[in-house]
Amino acid sequence: MTEDSLPSIDPQEFRKAVTTRRSVRQFTSEPIPEDVLQDCLDLALMAPNSSNLQMWNFYRVTTPEKREALIKACMSQKAAKTAAELIVCTGHTRNWRQHAKDILARWPGEPPKVVRQYYGGLAQFMYGSVPMDMLGLGARAKKTVRDAIGLVRPMMRTPNTDADMELWAAKSVALACENLMLALRAYGFDSCPMEGFDEPRVREICGYGRHEFTVMVIAAGRRHPKGIYHEQMRFDRKRFVHEV
Ligand SMILES: Cc1cc2nc3c(=O)[nH]c(=O)nc-3n(C[C@H](O)[C@H](O)[C@H](O)COP(=O)(O)O)c2cc1C
Secondary structure, rough: OOOOOOOEEEEEEHHOOOOHOOOOOOOOOOOOOOHHHHHHHHHHHHOOHHHEEEEEEEEEEHHOOOOOOHHHOOOOOHHHHOOEEEEEEEEEEHHHHHHHHHHHHHHOOOHHHHHHHHHHHHHHHOOOOOOOOOOOHHHHHHHHHHHHHHHHHHOOOOOOOOOHHHHHHHHHHHHHHHHHHHHHOOOOOEEEEEOOOOHHHHHHHHOOOEEEEEEEEEEEEEEEOOOOOOOOOOHHHOOOOOOO
């Protein structure tokens, strides 16, 4: 889309979606229409993400047994118990290599050299795991190489360790989660992001492997009149917004 063909957006409409979103702890029994939920998930997938490697997954838990188990794994929080939908949002730390290949394969026509070099070369170094060992020597070696290069020119210093890769994935997954929650709000529905859960249990319910991890579980549905527990509170912006 060129600048001329971009649709104009009413900032007040966007503001409404952002400012009326709250973490809702109780939902009514009204279901979210299927087309609405699917559109919200599609909008989640439009979130910016690191190198477009799309290292996320969204598990919509629908079977009654799994749902029951998930509610328990979410510490039986009211938001989970009353939600019309429960969506487990995960990050994957190893599927990036396949996704890099897929980006090159799906490129319209021959990918430009710079794109081939990035996904075929630089990304492999950036995100490539080094042989992991008990002492983390591989990751340390990689960090040492980066720090050495960093002495002479700007250099991205991470990710090196598995924990770095989880952080790397979680950043992009969280952006998709926010897209999902704002999309729900734009459709008149609400959500509650949850990290209050038993991770191994959530993992078992959804059936993902060890290179995937749970970023958050999103409860969603129609806001119950008693679903908001208190006024929204934020500290003064001066605490957070800095000019340097
Ligand atoms: C990563 C993350 C995890 C959260 N986990 C929970 C949770 O387990 N249970 C819950 O009731 N709220 C949870 N929240 C919601 C926060 O408590 C809430 O966003 C915060 O209090 C601000 O309120 P607001 O979202 O209504 O503005 C979580 C929010 C985030 C972003």
